Amino acid sequence: MIPVERRPLSPKTLAELERLTQTDAVWSGFRTPDPKAAATKKSASAEVLSTLQVMFEGKCAMCERAGAKQVEHFCPRSIYPERTYLWSNLLLICGACNHHKSDLDPFNPAAADGGAALLDPAVDIPEEHIRFDPVTGLSVFVNRREGVRHRGEDTVNACDLDRQALYDARCERFRLVTFLLGLLSRSQEPSIGEAASILRDLIAPRRPHLAVIRQILLDPAHQALITAVATQWPALSARFDELRAIPPRSPAHQPR
Ligand SMILES: [Zn+2]
Incomplete structure (x- = not known):
């Protein structure tokens, strides 16, 4: 999970979502809204999906x-029907x-902070709760205390984020990216350009497992390596800065 900024919806779509909430509109999905639905509902559904x-x-x-x-x-929806159309x-x-x-309830009344038990990438800073073991790719829970529930651990368990396909991919990503960084820090020969191109593709916004890249970029142990690469490859440096940044955070979800 990486921190993601919640994009705004148009006033027209927000008004339609509010109307659907106020009228207790029957849920018919965003992807396949009722063909008989009003044009305003279809348009709002399309904007929600595209955004x-x-x-x-x-x-x-x-x-x-x-x-x-x-x-x-x-x-x-099953527990909080009033939030069905809440952006x-x-x-x-x-x-x-x-x-x-x-239908898991994200709130954990037993949590010490009383907040949402599960992590939301638009609200939280994921690496404050979850990091990854570079060797196994498995989740490591930050400041986990025995016997105390942990928001990161709850989230990983809720969505099964340590399934094999994911930890294998994260492990591979750690190895490949640190290998490429090492290679790029040592040479700027034209033949190395292909390595820079591969790394640029791996860290593009649409690519999976950017949390692994963020962890490498934020790791104090890698700073000398990253500075060396950033100095020699300005195009990569700009993307490193984007990846390290924390976008604006949305307010925390509130229990009822
Ligand atoms: Zn998923």
């Missing part, structure tokens, strides 16, 4: 895999993460 696609670069909010197509209600409650998610999370 989520842009916001998440077509990737799952939770696992960062490409090709996410489902709309996730952070607070599920801040909607995320883009893949089928696997959605299947695992299902």
